[in-house]
Amino acid sequence: MTAPSASAVVARGARPRTITAGRIGLYVFLAVSALYVLTPLYVMVVTSLKSMEEIRLGGIFALPAAPTVAPWVEAWSTACTGLTCDGIQVGFWNSVAILVPSVILSVLAGAINGYALSFWRPRGANVLFTLLLLGAFIPVQVFIYPLVRISAVLGVYGTLPNIVAIHIIFGLPITTLLFRNYYAGVPVELFKAARVDGAGFWRIFLQVMLPMSTPIVIVACILQVTGIWNDFILGLVFAGRDNLPMTVQLNNVVNTTTGERPYNVHMAATILTASVPLLVYFVSGRWFVRGIAAGAVKG
Amino acid sequence: MHATISAADLRLAQAPVETSVSVRDLKIAYGALTVLDSLSLDVAKGEFLVLLGPSGCGKSTLLNAVAGLMDITDGEVWISGRNVTWAEPKDRGIGMVFQSYALYPRMTVAENMSFGLRIARLSKAEIAERVDRAAKLLHLTPLLNRRPAELSGGQRQRVAIGRALVRNVDVFLFDEPLSNLDAQLRAELRIEIKKLHQSLGNTMIYVTHDQIEAMTLADRIAVMKGGVVQQLAPPQEIYNRPANRFVAGFIGSPAMTFLNGALKGRAVDLGAGVTVPLDGYAFAEPARASGPAVLGVRPEHVALLPAGAGGAVAQGRFAATGTVRMIEPTGADMTLWTEIAGQPLTIRAPADLSIRVGDAIGFALDLTRASLFDADTGARL
Numbered sequence: 001m002t003a004p005s006a007s008a009v010v011a012r013g014a015r016p017r018t019i020t021a022g023r024i025g026l027y028v029f030l031a032v033s034a035l036y037v038l039t040p041l042y043v044m045v046v047t048s049l050k051s052m053e054e055i056r057l058g059g060i061f062a063l064p065a066a067p068t069v070a071p072w073v074e075a076w077s078t079a080c081t082g083l084t085c086d087g088i089q090v091g092f093w094n095s096v097a098i099l100v101p102s103v104i105l106s107v108l109a110g111a112i113n114g115y116a117l118s119f120w121r122p123r124g125a126n127v128l129f130t131l132l133l134l135g136a137f138i139p140v141q142v143f144i145y146p147l148v149r150i151s152a153v154l155g156v157y158g159t160l161p162n163i164v165a166i167h168i169i170f171g172l173p174i175t176t177l178l179f180r181n182y183y184a185g186v187p188v189e190l191f192k193a194a195r196v197d198g199a200g201f202w203r204i205f206l207q208v209m210l211p212m213s214t215p216i217v218i219v220a221c222i223l224q225v226t227g228i229w230n231d232f233i234l235g236l237v238f239a240g241r242d243n244l245p246m247t248v249q250l251n252n253v254v255n256t257t258t259g260e261r262p263y264n265v266h267m268a269a270t271i272l273t274a275s276v277p278l279l280v281y282f283v284s285g286r287w288f289v290r291g292i293a294a295g296a297v298k299g
Numbered sequence: 300m301h302a303t304i305s306a307a308d309l310r311l312a313q314a315p316v317e318t319s320v321s322v323r324d325l326k327i328a329y330g331a332l333t334v335l336d337s338l339s340l341d342v343a344k345g346e347f348l349v350l351l352g353p354s355g356c357g358k359s360t361l362l363n364a365v366a367g368l369m370d371i372t373d374g375e376v377w378i379s380g381r382n383v384t385w386a387e388p389k390d391r392g393i394g395m396v397f398q399s400y401a402l403y404p405r406m407t408v409a410e411n412m413s414f415g416l417r418i419a420r421l422s423k424a425e426i427a428e429r430v431d432r433a434a435k436l437l438h439l440t441p442l443l444n445r446r447p448a449e450l451s452g453g454q455r456q457r458v459a460i461g462r463a464l465v466r467n468v469d470v471f472l473f474d475e476p477l478s479n480l481d482a483q484l485r486a487e488l489r490i491e492i493k494k495l496h497q498s499l500g501n502t503m504i505y506v507t508h509d510q511i512e513a514m515t516l517a518d519r520i521a522v523m524k525g526g527v528v529q530q531l532a533p534p535q536e537i538y539n540r541p542a543n544r545f546v547a548g549f550i551g552s553p554a555m556t557f558l559n560g561a562l563k564g565r566a567v568d569l570g571a572g573v574t575v576p577l578d579g580y581a582f583a584e585p586a587r588a589s590g591p592a593v594l595g596v597r598p599e600h601v602a603l604l605p606a607g608a609g610g611a612v613a614q615g616r617f618a619a620t621g622t623v624r625m626i627e628p629t630g631a632d633m634t635l636w637t638e639i640a641g642q643p644l645t646i647r648a649p650a651d652l653s654i655r656v657g658d659a660i661g662f663a664l665d666l667t668r669a670s671l672f673d674a675d676t677g678a679r680l
């Protein structure tokens with residue numbers, strides 16, 4: 001960063017031109033895009049901190065004159081969803097109850113699938129894998145009715161285990177793909193060495209492969225946490241009345257209104273619902289990139 | 300049967316030969332691709348067998364089949380008198396070392412070595428003792444608590460050898476264990492492996508495509524090509540009496556010179572009026588008397604004649620003259636290219652001779668150490 005005059009090597013020739021019309025265009029485009037995304041967020045945050053009187057009076061871009069967290073408290077604990085008025089927190093805890101087992105089990109199942117497909121190569125493994133991938137490209141709606149029927153026949157329809165099982169099923173293709181590709185970069189000799197050492201299917205998985213899979217486990221968890229948290233349709237259909245996830249509750253809060261719409265409460269509830277995926281992205285962005293980049297593993 | 304007798308032959312001759320690993324009519328196919336077809340191979344107890352051959356000839360496949368890491372299409376594998384064709388790798392009494400080290404990345408050196416022992420539920424004391432002993436033998440004691448990522452390539456491969464060692468098995472399988480290492484380390488570890496074999500006396504099957512490793516380590520070498528064992532013999536015999544043209548060309552550096560000609564009784568006519576008498580050559584029985592043939596001469600078996608020596612050479616040698624076309628110094632030696640009967644000939648000569656390109660030289664082929672092959676089949680005549 002210091003002046004290079006004293007150094008022996010002096011750069012020659014034209015400096016790389018950093019400012020061109022194309023560059024300016026690009027930055028303008030990026031700025032507009034950022035504005036486009038950030039403006040609604042800004043409006044939501046400021047609105048959620050205003051009282052209803054202030055909302056009625058002021059413009060939507062104005063900063064809150066007397067900031068208050070009352071709308072947040074109301075959204076969290078007393079907002080009405082249909083007949084009950086326990087706030088969005090019910091949905092939050094429902095979502096947590098759905099999320100934790102779904103993420104753990106779907107990542108674990110994907111890891112086992114990827115491991116088995118990469119190293120044990122059972123007969124028909126390629127066919128199986130192709131089918132699984134095909135499944136990932138068929139719209140979810142196609143499966144809903146058959147799955148409802150199957151769940152009903154099995155007598156689990158509208159329960160927590162039901163929605164967890166559904167999330168595991170829909171998570172399998174992507175988690176399997178992630179782990180299969182990750183394990184494809186692991187030298188097969190490692191697997192062979194473990195077999196010579198006498199390790200079987202589970203021991204190789206648990207003691208050799210899983211401990212070296214941290215980056216891809218993190219990637220899979222991020223994808224699954226955000227995907228499952230943001231899910232609406234599956235939760236609505238399969239979770240049952242008592243387990244409706246936060247997204248569905250949010251919809252109920254926003255739509256259950258008599259009289260004037262409490263925009264500040266709605267904004268707060270929305271931000272609360274979005275906060276989990278947002279937090280995951282902020283905290284794990286670095287890990288995510290590292291995991292995606294970790295293709296090959298050095299022994 | 301053969302002229303030279305090696306130490307390995309003597310050893311096999313003294314003790315009643317006990318077979319350690321026996322591969323019988325082995326066939327292995329990857330889908331439609333048959334890699335090995337009715338391959339049979341016996342390895343004696345305590346023998347160091349090297350599998351040598353070009354890339355893709357099926358060496359690793361054979362080794363994996365012996366280890367039980369690969370489905371066998373047909374045939375049998377016997378180890379220490381047991382038919383283990385369908386046995387799990389761990390039950391075969393083998394230890395294996397891989398080219399890519401294959402160390403468990405999240406385990407320490409000690410944990411890497413003891414992994415198999417812990418699975419076998421050996422007592423803590425027994426495990427510690429075995430790991431200690433292997434670590435001492437391989438100079439790994441100060442490294443026992445490190446992770447593989449914190450080791451050099453040579454150290455990693457020693458850990459991999461240690462992991463095989465602690466299993467106390469009869470048979471070690473090595474798949475190109477040194478080919479990821481630089482030349483100096485390779486030479487060092489080669490000697491360590493040789494010492495290890497001498498002190499432990501285990502059976503070793505060792506895959507390589509480095510002929511120096513093969514020549515220095517092996518009791519016997521199996522030269523493979525296209526899934527077929529071309530020759531199975533002690534290193535000296537492989538070198539002196541290659542069974543066919545492929546083996547002759549594959550072993551030796553610089554490579555053997557092949558001169559095309561026609562067999563005329565006990566002489567070979569190289570054309571251009573040059574007929575080389577083969578009085579000193581040990582023909583295979585029954586000896587052929589005519590037909591197209593290839594005379595193989597190793598560069599180190601061609602001697603430069605001092606200027607003015609004339610054509611007088613000892614029995615079994617053939618003198619000729621030529622012009623130096625090219626010179627390649629290789630340190631202690633140099634390689635000369637000249638011609639005989641219009642065909643290129645390579646000569647290995649001491650590097651301190653003052654010979655330049657274009658010089659006329661006289662040289663003598665040592666026909667007692669030459670090889671003669673059928674031009675069509677490549678088989679030794």
Ligand SMILES: Nc1ncnc2c1ncn2[C@@H]1O[C@H](COP(=O)(O)OP(=O)(O)OP(=O)(O)O)[C@@H](O)[C@H]1O
Nearest residue numbers: 329332334352353354355356357358359360361508
């Ligand atoms: N998993 C596999 N699927 C299909 N073909 C294979 C597979 N593994 C090996 N082959 C083929 O089998 C043949 C023998 O392979 P092998 O690995 O035994 O060779 P190699 O002698 O060990 O070679 P190298 O010296 O390169 O290690 C090759 O032609 C190879 O292409």
Ligand SMILES: [Mg+2]
Nearest residue numbers: 358359360474
């Ligand atoms: Mg190989």
